[in-house]
Amino acid sequence: MNLRDPRIRVILATGELRLCDGPELVKTYRCITGSNHGDKEKEGDRKTPLGCFRVVYKNPQSKFHLSLGLNYPDESDAKRGLQTGLLTREQYERLMDDLAHGDMNDPAVQDRVWKTPLGGEIFIHGGAEGRDGTAGCMALTNADIAELYPLCPVGTPVEIVESI
Secondary structure, eight states: OOOSSEEEEEETTTTEEEEEETTEEEEEEEOBOBSBOSOOOSTTSOBOOOEEEEEEEEETTOTTSSEEEEOOSOHHHHHHHHHHTSSOHHHHHHHHHHHHHOOTTSHHHHHHHHSSTTOOOOEEESOOTTOSOBSSOEEOOHHHHHHHGGGOOTTOEEEEESOO
């Protein structure tokens, strides 16, 4: 497959990950998502975040075969975290700086962005075989992530919705 404008849409209610080339549907994959329903709020809630994200990191050596890391939390999540008291002002400012200027290939930046009280490390990855739910990621079979992974460069938009 050769895609000019790859885009991903995940529909939680149906367990589907739809790969599109621009507006055109190319393929639908079965996926497993967070074991709890609703929008991700904090670390450990086992929910998949809802919203518009993008691929910010590709891990060819993931413990889940291959993985595509998303930019969760993003700026709106950081603001919510500050307003609800999940983040201190210092955590919020550091997170906002890393989101604006950090290199997600740097493990130190990954730790600061993905290891906050908001939760993080939200990936599209393999290892769905034999699983009922995830801690918040979207899991495909190893064969499916092997097909999807090379088609989705860093920057690929990912929309996660509850239903259509």
